[in-house]
Amino acid sequence: MENLPLLKVQGLSKFYGGRIGCTNVSFDLWPGEVLAIVGESGSGKTTLLNSLSTRLTADAGMIQYRMRDGAMRDIARMSEAERRLLMRTDWGFVHQNPADGLRMSVSAGANVGERLMAVGDRHYGSIRAAATDWLSRVEIAQDRIDDQPRAFSGGMRQRLQIARNLVTSPRLVFMDEPTGGLDVSVQARLLDLLRGLVQDLGLSVIIVTHDLAVARLISHRMMVMKDGHVIEQGLTDRVLDDPREPYTQLLVSSILQA
Numbered sequence: 001m002e003n004l005p006l007l008k009v010q011g012l013s014k015f016y017g018g019r020i021g022c023t024n025v026s027f028d029l030w031p032g033e034v035l036a037i038v039g040e041s042g043s044g045k046t047t048l049l050n051s052l053s054t055r056l057t058a059d060a061g062m063i064q065y066r067m068r069d070g071a072m073r074d075i076a077r078m079s080e081a082e083r084r085l086l087m088r089t090d091w092g093f094v095h096q097n098p099a100d101g102l103r104m105s106v107s108a109g110a111n112v113g114e115r116l117m118a119v120g121d122r123h124y125g126s127i128r129a130a131a132t133d134w135l136s137r138v139e140i141a142q143d144r145i146d147d148q149p150r151a152f153s154g155g156m157r158q159r160l161q162i163a164r165n166l167v168t169s170p171r172l173v174f175m176d177e178p179t180g181g182l183d184v185s186v187q188a189r190l191l192d193l194l195r196g197l198v199q200d201l202g203l204s205v206i207i208v209t210h211d212l213a214v215a216r217l218i219s220h221r222m223m224v225m226k227d228g229h230v231i232e233q234g235l236t237d238r239v240l241d242d243p244r245e246p247y248t249q250l251l252v253s254s255i256l257q258a
């Protein structure tokens with residue numbers, strides 16, 4: 001199945017009244033592939049990510065996903081319950097602000113364990129063991145398992161949010177500026193950790209970032225957005241080293257000069 005796409009997107013569009021959010025986006029995502037969506041503020045990155053992950057309902061187009069049994073399913077034709085199950089198990093969503101993806105008033109262990117309970121795991125010992133294991137994989141000391149995330153630093157909260165997402169072994173993870181809003185040194189460490197996990201787990205990832213250095217480090221392929229349109233896509237190194245569109249050239253050179 002490795003030679004079949006995990007996600008197939010055709011002609012996806014989302015409008016806000018008369019304003020374009022994103023329009024006519026098409027691409028295939030392959031198992032183990034990391035796709036970065038880049039572009040300046042207001043270009044439609046978040047709208048596209050939210051439409052792909054069904055947090056927003058698209059106005060046109062089709063999203064097909066290859067289920068674990070190999071069947072290609074049209075996301076729009078799934079029942080609400082099927083879609084919810086998918087989002088709790090096979091998909092993950094890492095928000096820029098960890099508070100949007102965590103429950104701030106329950107313990108770190110419960111934040112991770114909760115996703116397992118949501119898929120039917122009822123055995124306290126095994127849930128606690130999985131939570132402990134995941135905390136250490138994201139470099140959170142085990143003696144913090146009973147602390148609430150409100151007692152954590154920004155970087156720790158983000159690592160906890162990642163653990164909560166990955167504990168159910170998802171195959172596709174959406175990320176919205178996961179290193180945004182953190183100090184530069186914390187960002188670098190988190191990016192390193194993310195890159196390692198994505199590689200080890202063979203995850204497929206769609207990551208929104210306005211930071212081309214982040215895209216360079218973590219992604220295989222890149223889509224450049226402008227005014228809701230994908231204006232250029234290709235292998236990350238190709239797009240950054242040899243941008244074809246004048247707008248991409250401008251984006252790349254402005255970063256290099258900064």
Ligand SMILES: Nc1ncnc2c1ncn2[C@@H]1O[C@H](COP(=O)(O)OP(=O)(O)OP(=O)(O)O)[C@@H](O)[C@H]1O
Nearest residue numbers: 016019020021040041042043044045046047048210
């Ligand atoms: N809820 C909304 N209602 C109306 N217009 C919206 C809404 N959300 C986004 N838009 C518009 O859609 C376009 C794309 O916005 P979007 O937030 O997707 O861009 P972005 O690239 O993610 O920007 P940023 O990097 O600043 O988050 C913009 O013109 C924006 O004003």
